[in-house]
Amino acid sequence: MLANRHRGLVRIHGAALLLGVAVFFWLYAEFIMRYVPVVKLSREVNLLQYFLCVVIGLLAGAERIRGVESRLTRLGGAEAAGLATTQVGLMALAVFAMMFATQDRSISRLFLGSFLAWTWLGLFFLHGWLPRRLAGFLYGSGARIPTLFIGRAETLPMLDDWLKQRMHLGVLPAGFLTLDELATPARSSAAPFMGAVDKLPRVLAEKAIAQVILLEVPANPLIARQIVEQCQAQGCRLLVHHLVEEVLGHPVVSSDEGGHHFFTLHDEPLEDPLNRALKRLFDVLVALPVVVCLLPPLMLVVWVVQRFQSPGPLFHVRARSGEGRTEFPMLKFRSMELAPADPRAEGRQARLGDDRIYPFARFLRRHSLDEFPQFWNVLIGEMSVVGPRPVMPVLDEEFERQVRSYRSKHWVKPGITGLAQSEGYRGEIQTPEQLHERIRLDLYYIAHWSMWLDVQITLKTLRQVFLPPKSAY
Incomplete structure (x- = not known):
């Protein structure tokens, strides 16, 4: 029930934003045409196409809202500004793409720019203010859920933080029953202590409990079944909290497989064939223009400079571990002086001021231009534009010993760039x-x-090509 309430709150917030931006677009256009003659906005302009671009941009930004929906009613100023910036940025991208595609010279750039600026301000305010007001309106005093908690005595103090995050959904703490008959929990502001679990039938009847939250599955199956039966008899909702994460010491994701419920350590969206197809399409759309248009002249420049500064092969080709730990030959422009084969030197990471790097290669490495041949690896399907960055096999082995979950990065194709690099x-x-x-x-x-x-990662990395961080060398 709480998940559905929260999902509804997020959807209503999104719908309210969409409605607000839509109404503001047309009212602002009418205001400009009537009262601001300095802005050349004619009624002959086809505003509908730009309105649709605004809507598309706002809907595309809904993914960003889903990323913070668990704390939507507790957003800080920075998060609200980040959401507004993402949404307005996508609107601007769609709007200016339309202007470029249609070569429309009749639309006022000043109108569009000022609309986007005012929209950013409005979205910033609404993200910080509206969710709390909606929650109060939807789940206020008339929609409260009297909730009884059942668990071990030591779990009661932990309820404080959880309740602070869910009070906006109408959770009304009615009491706490302990599974330990002889234990008395420490004082807590979360819920009043009402005794042992054998008092459950009386408490359900007297307190008009609408929801029971079982903080853990009782060790005694008989007690567990009695709790279920008593909740059903009184028409109470029952939520059961699992302790799998605490037992395993790792976050888990739940899934239903053929009628059976499982927990896994990681979700894997790219196991969906449609997602894989979309990612592959993105890879090809990015890699093909680079390989056809940018790589040939860059190869010529690098080859010519190498003839003067460090004669030898144009490319440095070395094995890397790909998806499923299968090895593939990864390309990059050679950035180091030729030297006799030495496995120890080969496994040494490049360092700041490394004397193995010839002068022009320092520029290539700093601006990531030495990685451009890997777009060929992307085009033939060995790599992706975005993914975990591959390392030398000798470092793979060393890192596996240092990080328990290291091998999990091989579930997907390695990338030219990744979230860590961005x-x-x-x-x-x-x-x-x-x-x-x-x-x-x-x-x-x-x-x-x-x-x-x-x-996002691709755009951040593109920015680093022109403005490299200090760690790029």
């Missing part, structure tokens, strides 16, 4: 903390993949 984790891995953070971001990417996430 967040500034590039270059030499100097500390265990840096390695753990890179793997954490890689696994987060695998579990939370979306097309919009790929687009």
Whole structure:
């Protein structure tokens, strides 16, 4: 019930934003045409196509809202500004794409720019204010759910934080029953202690309980069945909290498989064939223009400079572990001086001021231009534009020993860039903390993949090509 209430709140918030932006678009256009002659906006202009672009941009930004929906009623100023910026950015992208595609010179750029600016301000305010007001209106005093909690005595204090996050959905703590007959819980503001679980029938009847939350499955199956039967007899909703994450020491994701319920350590959106097809389409759309238009002249420039500064092969081709840990030959422009084969030197990470790197290659590496040949690996399906960054096999083995979940990154194709790289984790891995953070971001990417996430990472990486971080060398 609580999940449905929260889902409804998120949907209503989204619908309210859509309605508000739609009404504001037409009212603002009418206001400009009537009262602001300095803005050249004619009634002959086809505003409908731009209105549809605004709507498309706003709907595309709904993915960003889903990322923070669990704390929608508790957004800070920075998160509200981030949501507004993402949505207005997508609107602007759609609007200016329409202007470019139609070569429309009749539309006022000043009108569109000022509309987007005012819309950002409105969305920033609504993200911070509206969800709390909607929750109060929808789940106020008339829609409260008297809730009884059942669990071990030591779990009562932990309810405080949970209730603070769910009070907006109408949860009204009515009491707490302990599964330990002889235990007395510590004082807590969460819910009043009402005794042992054998008092459940009386409490359900006297307190008009609408919902029971079982904080753990009782060790005694008989007690568990009695709780279920008594809740059914009184018409109470029953929610059962699982302790799988606490027992395993790792977050889990639930799934239904053939009528059986399972828990897994990671969600995998890319196991959906449609998602894989979309990602492959994105890879081809990005890689093909690079391979056809950008790579040939870049190869010529690098080849010519290499003849003067470091004669030798144009490419550096080395094995890397791909999806399913299958090896493939990864391409990059050679950026180091030729040297006799040495496995130890081969496994050494490039460092700041590394004397193995010839002068022009420092520029290539800093701006990630040495990685451009990997778009060929993307085009033939060995890599993806975005994914966990592959490392040398010798480092693979070393990192596997240091990070327990390291091998999980091989569930998907490796990428030219990844979430870790877009967040500034590039270059030499100097500390265990840096390695753990890179793997954490890689696994987060695998579990939370979306097309919009790929687009965001690609745009962030493109920015770093022109404005490289300090860790790029």
